[in-house]
Amino acid sequence: MVDVVMPQMGESIVEGTLTRWLKKPGDRVERDEPLFEISTDKVDTEIPAPAAGILKETLVEEGKTVAINTVVARIDETGDGTGAAAAPPAEAPAAPAPAPPAPPAAERPPEQPPVRTEPAPVAPPPAAAPEEPIGPLSPLVRRMAREHNIDLRQIKGTGAGGRITRQDVENYLAQREAREARPAPPPPAAAPPTPAPAPPPAAPEIAPPPPRVEAAKTRVEPMSIMRSKIAEHMVLSKRTSAHVTTVHKIDMTRVARIRARHKEEVKARYGYSLTYLPFITRAAAEALRAFPLCNASVEGNNIIYHNEINIGIAVALENGLIVPVIRNADEKNVLGLQRAIADLAARARSRQLKPDEVQGGTFSITNFGSFGSLFGTPIINQPQVAILGVGAVEKTPVVTEDDAIAIREISLIGLTFDHRLIDGAYADQFMQKVKSILQNWSEEIL
């Protein structure tokens, strides 16, 4: 038995990630034939087998990182392991086979891989035969057994010398399928009735592997690339940041009035609608200037403060979302922000964004209020540390300072922040700033 170890691929390297097995246990490997792959630092390296033989076992799973010199597999050099080993001699036409004449070629499908021509390492050991309960097997049969999870001991061979042929395996499979296709017995409440007399099993009393019968209760569809990318990022973000959400009730009445006053004019003059979002973006940019920790990121033990305020605006797409970025958002007025938002959203939906328009954001805003949501707890867009979630602006009865009841345009606006960096008090001060700007909106100039 030869141990295969994780090799050292350089002086400073103490471990390696095994990325892929190129052979499976039971496979024959030649010396120097690539056996597995490891990955270090953007380098993939194929590692050859140190010896010829049968790959007995693999001890390290794909994707695992282990220290150098860890035993990752064992190779049986003698090549007389289990069923897998005994066959090659029998099929090497050059080797004097002790078995009855090799079965006719017709038994092998044409696509069968070419027979290895290297001589068997040792003369076919006659002693192997008695140990081999099911006789020599062709590679095809072995493969079929593996693929269909068949215990070959259940099959009676009909080939030369009791050898199991492809036909035998196919017959067995057909029988098994027929068995599995029968409706399952009604779920017994208590003591199950004695099993219905099944068709005579090919072999006695060895339970076949649990049948995999798919009922049509589900539909399987692969995720789109964007979907799986989003999934990956969301989980990564949840794992990275300590998410906390704080919600503030903000009176948007003043903004609503200004908006109502300019809506028609903006539409006529610029061709886009004036929404609440540029006002909120403007307020956020202003607040970020006062609370720079909300405009930072974490790198190791360092806090990176971003001097630019680049605000990402989440845009819902048909089957996903994307977060285009308004650069230097703090340098734009409301109309400039509205134009940027309208433009980015339109181009996001037609997939016309340039790469640097979805990069470099330092803070994000998501406006689920436009879909009727009152408030939400969004996930931070890494590597940022905060995201503003904007709820729907709704007419709401409120108690005013002089104890009257008035109708106000109220929105619940929440900040989800990364508690690694930002504490609750700081987050609430940030929100107070946003609130104060929005509630006391004074600029008549948009």
Place this chain on the structure above:
Amino acid sequence: MEYGRALELQRALVEKRKRGEIPDQLLIVEHPHVITLGRNGKPSNLLASEEVLRRAGISFFPIERGGDITYHGPGQIVGYPIFDLREWKRDVVAYVRTLEEVIIGALSDFGIAAGRLEGFTGCWVDGRKIAAIGVHISRWVTSHGFALNVTTDLSYFQYIVPCGLTKPVTSMAELGVAAPRAEVIESLTRHFALNFGIEIVKREIETEEAVWSMS
């Protein structure tokens, strides 16, 4: 040179190099638009469907190098060193660091201060990636290599830029350096010779493409 053809050429050179029939080689080429996915790359990092790529005239190759997904195209200098590391240093990390050193050295010839970013193989200028590296090694013989953006149209990276999560890319042109391709190649080969302690003999194989023999 078509990506597929370069791949074949590399494979042939690797086999010859393994058998010791040729000295180390450095293949320097430019590819038409192509996106390649490393063995351990996630297909999910490809943002566009293969259909969209086809319409945009971009081919797609899943291949056996290290690293994730990358784009190659006009305006890029792509270098494939076919080196037998047993004759240099049996150290894959040292090899990658030296590739970075070569590119950083060449860029400094043009007044660009590129550097490394801990944990992110490649060459970086102010947090933007200017050169990508992805290597495959079989029996200590290297293949694949690096891609340096000279005048690359960076908008093509959008097909592999997922939701603004990855770091941005840049090019020499974007940094305001208008360097003729031939001069950049000349500088790269000089730094190759310097850093790997080898001599380089140029051998044209097709117009504007060349295999550089090492001896």
